[in-house]
Amino acid sequence: MFTSNVDGHFQNAGFDPLRIDECHGSIHRLQCLVPCSPALWPASGLQPAVDETRCELLGPLPACPHCGAVARPNILMFDDYGWVEERRALQAARCRGWLDQVRRPVVIEIGAGLNIPTVRHFAHRVVLRHGGSLIRINPREADPGSMPGIGIPAGALETLTAIDALLGRKQA
Template identity: 50%
Template sequence: MREQYLRAAELISSADALLVCAGAGMGVDSGLPDFRGDEGFWRAYPPYARLGLRFVEIADPEHFAADPELAWGFYGHRLDLYRETRPHDGFTILRKWGENKPGGVHVFTSNVDGQFQRAGFTDVAEVHGSIHHLQCLAHCGAGIWPADDVVVDIDPESMRARPPLPSCPDCGALARPNILMFGDYDWVPDRSQRQLDEFTAWRRTHRSIAVVELGAGRAIPTVRRQAELASAANGNLVRINPREPEVRHGRGVSLPVGALEALTILDELVA
């Protein structure tokens, strides 16, 4: 393992820019729940176990129309959780590495929790949107707006939200998080697309990029694919993942541990 860490540190140290590709595993060390599998989700949210509702079912946009109190019970709780969560020290380590490089640091993430922005990152591409922003369920043309003032009152026993529920400031219809959910054809992608356009422009202007991928699984491989694509030319990929650490064709370094542990060790080695 020592050799793997040394090789990973060399890849990071020798690059002119840093790309952080992060999946849900990045937040585990901050205390965020692991929704991997139905059992993991039900441990985090026992009321849904009693109802027999799986994560892919509750994270479904149809509930906002059919049962908005149920939908906002889940997303309102997550909004509060993410607001209260302090990013772990690994975020600070990554930001420091990027600030020491001429090309800086950019983040590509499927996470909707806003933890990177809270940790001080400014260039973040949130490919699945953000729970800290809302959109109108009635498609009135209001666009996307911040959820900064949104407070959702939730019954902890039933995990149902109590009225009033978040509403559109333009037309008064029900609002929903600006998140790409399962089977979601109503998501408004404008904000995320602007971020992705900025990310693409940054990538095109920087050739010597080290890619650090953290906690990105195969089930929804968006982040893994981006990390592999961005490192295809030079093989400068550091994959940190305790469950699915394999790197295809030896094109990078595999560290089969959690994000905070790996970053803490690497920080002692990165020049």
């Protein structure tokens, strides 16, 4: 599972955490803003109190336990030279290791747009490098272009549900 989502929903949905590559990091980990070290720690301990009317954080900002600087989410932002990438690098290495064992993969690309094409580039690399094919599910930008494969101009849930039903019918 290669995802640009940072919300951890794949883990929550039961996917094996060792088989998820979060290319933009995770909102569930914090890091030092400096950063003074590559250390990450769980964001679960952060329970910010917010003045909803004034849209202001009440109380102190979260701090790095090592140097006291402000902590930040371990999410890759634009022009972000302070992102601690070690955790993601490990995920990417595991993903590459798995892909090296796969022949002719079918890449199902879901809802990956053109504005931030990280996921699309990854899908293209996998298809080209491993001789696979692409199923692009996207309601607005489904054209697979020069990639071997098909585009399905529809939403993710309805498409996956339909594919699942067709596969179930074939196996019955």
